Amino acid sequence: MAKNRKTQLGFGAMRLPQTDKNNPTTINMDEFTQMIDYYMNQGFNYFDTSYAYHNEKSENAIKEALVKRYPRESYQIADKIPTWLLQKEEDNQRLVNIMLKRLGIEYFDVLLIHNINKSFIKIAEKAKTFQYLTKAKEKGIAKKIGFSYHDKADLLEEILEKYHENIDIVQLQLNYLDWEDQRVQSKKCHEICVKYGIDITVMEPVKGGTLVNIPEKIKKQFNSNNKNLAGEALKSAASQDNVITVLSGMSNLQQMKENCEALKNFTTLNEKDTLFLNHMANEIRKSVAIPCSYCNYCVKECPQNIPIPEYFNLYNTEKMYHLNANLALYGTTASSHAPASNCIECGNCNKYCTQQLNIPELLKKVVEMFE
Numbered sequence: 001m002a003k004n005r006k007t008q009l010g011f012g013a014m015r016l017p018q019t020d021k022n023n024p025t026t027i028n029m030d031e032f033t034q035m036i037d038y039y040m041n042q043g044f045n046y047f048d049t050s051y052a053y054h055n056e057k058s059e060n061a062i063k064e065a066l067v068k069r070y071p072r073e074s075y076q077i078a079d080k081i082p083t084w085l086l087q088k089e090e091d092n093q094r095l096v097n098i099m100l101k102r103l104g105i106e107y108f109d110v111l112l113i114h115n116i117n118k119s120f121i122k123i124a125e126k127a128k129t130f131q132y133l134t135k136a137k138e139k140g141i142a143k144k145i146g147f148s149y150h151d152k153a154d155l156l157e158e159i160l161e162k163y164h165e166n167i168d169i170v171q172l173q174l175n176y177l178d179w180e181d182q183r184v185q186s187k188k189c190h191e192i193c194v195k196y197g198i199d200i201t202v203m204e205p206v207k208g209g210t211l212v213n214i215p216e217k218i219k220k221q222f223n224s225n226n227k228n229l230a231g232e233a234l235k236s237a238a239s240q241d242n243v244i245t246v247l248s249g250m251s252n253l254q255q256m257k258e259n260c261e262a263l264k265n266f267t268t269l270n271e272k273d274t275l276f277l278n279h280m281a282n283e284i285r286k287s288v289a290i291p292c293s294y295c296n297y298c299v300k301e302c303p304q305n306i307p308i309p310e311y312f313n314l315y316n317t318e319k320m321y322h323l324n325a326n327l328a329l330y331g332t333t334a335s336s337h338a339p340a341s342n343c344i345e346c347g348n349c350n351k352y353c354t355q356q357l358n359i360p361e362l363l364k365k366v367v368e369m370f371e
């Protein structure tokens with residue numbers, strides 16, 4: 001790893017504290033405000049949100065807790081245009097107007113197209129969203145422009161070959177577990193961004209908590225080497241070239257404190273640290289049955305109301321720990337939502353999956369285990 005500049009911790013606003021854990025719109029504003037104050041005091045200032053996070057309430061929460069309380073020049077906001085809502089060219093400006101209004105700001109520091117993959121690139125191109133971004137930058141609506149990306153390296157290469165001259169930032173899923181993963185291809189995607197000289201904002205550095213919720217025997221190896229699970233994952237992502245920001249979707253003040261600590265006076269990981277993480281990645285890979293990042297993007301698309309990530313989480317937990325409580329929890333969730341066997345294999349969810357999973361096939365494994 002060769003690092004050429006300082007990386008900052010970004011505050012991802014997709015997993016904010018909630019007063020009701022089953023209702024994403026119930027953002028706990030008191031705790032969120034405390035987290036913001038702590039974060040800003042530590043010298044960080046990058047907030048990442050989207051039109052969609054917290055069922056469209058994340059932007060407004062940022063307005064109340066940050067925009068109304070801090071001078072505009074003291075923080076940066078990155079926001080994302082919801083690609084799936086683009087039907088025609090005029091929708092770009094219409095959605096951006098809504099986003100600016102919800103945030104109570106006049107410009108974005110970073111404006112991104114959300115979740116570019118093989119399905120959504122067609123929508124963005126049809127709505128001329130890449131061209132819109134360039135115009136938005138010229139007009140001062142955005143200081144930097146780009147897209148968040150969830151697909152394989154060959155498509156990223158095609159997109160950047162076409163648009164790299166106008167793209168400042170790609171938001172990329174990058175962590176030590178996905179570095180060599182054949183589905184996510186973090187390493188290859190990273191190399192392509194470096195080749196085109198594009199800055200990278202890292203998302204999912206702890207893979208939605210997967211790199212923290214690991215089996216005890218692997219945790220012990222981190223502890224005996226005096227390494228913090230989340231801290232090492234953040235530092236590993238921050239050590240890569242062209243990475244300017246590592247986002248973390250923090251849900252409480254404790255996580256915030258640990259993450260600030262990890263990146264505040266961070267030094268690039270050395271070869272020994274990297275070898276250790278590669279070894280841990282192999283161990284973790286053996287224990288994670290379904291590599292879901294728990295982003296929830298698929299949930300709203302399911303006509304059967306199947307709580308897909310919750311079932312994948314239960315499945316992974318059961319594979320690791322074999323607890324009776326998992327079966328009981330499955331029963332409760334299935335009765336309040338729908339059992340996995342209600343899947344009609346329509347495939348809607350697959351189009352949104354940020355981890356390229358074949359969801360209906362994996363749900364069959366959930367059915368086998370719990371039903």
Ligand code: SF4
Pocket residue numbers: 301302303304305306308342343344345346347348349350359360363
């Ligand atoms: S394939 Fe199954 S899980 Fe996916 S959207 Fe359709 S019914 Fe829901």
Ligand code: SF4
Pocket residue numbers: 291292293294295296297298299308309312352353354355356357359
């Ligand atoms: S199945 Fe895919 S889209 Fe759904 S939560 Fe997991 S990673 Fe996200």
